[in-house]
Amino acid sequence: MDDDFLDGIDEAFQRLMKLNGNGKPNGVSSRSKEDRLVMEIVDHLRNLSRAQQEEVLKFVRSLEQQKVE
Numbered sequence: 171m172d173d174d175f176l177d178g179i180d181e182a183f184q185r186l187m188k189l190n191g192n193g194k195p196n197g198v199s200s201r202s203k204e205d206r207l208v209m210e211i212v213d214h215l216r217n218l219s220r221a222q223q224e225e226v227l228k229f230v231r232s233l234e235q236q237k238v239e
Contacts, residue, residue, distance in 0.1 A: 174224045182230040183208050
């Protein structure tokens with residue numbers, strides 16, 4: 171899976187979690203329930219084609235935009 175895609179998904183999920191009050195405090199990493207959920211989601215995304223990965227990333231980013239508005 172493309173590293174840019176994984177970084178984009180991780181960043182998007184972290185921003186969504188922060189918007190919902192569930193983000194990592196001060197950038198401190200811990201194996202929280204949300205972290206495990208993100209890892210499970212990423213595991214399911216590994217079998218997608220590059221085009222499908224881009225579509226998922228676009229969708230996740232659109233969720234972030236909807237939350238901001």
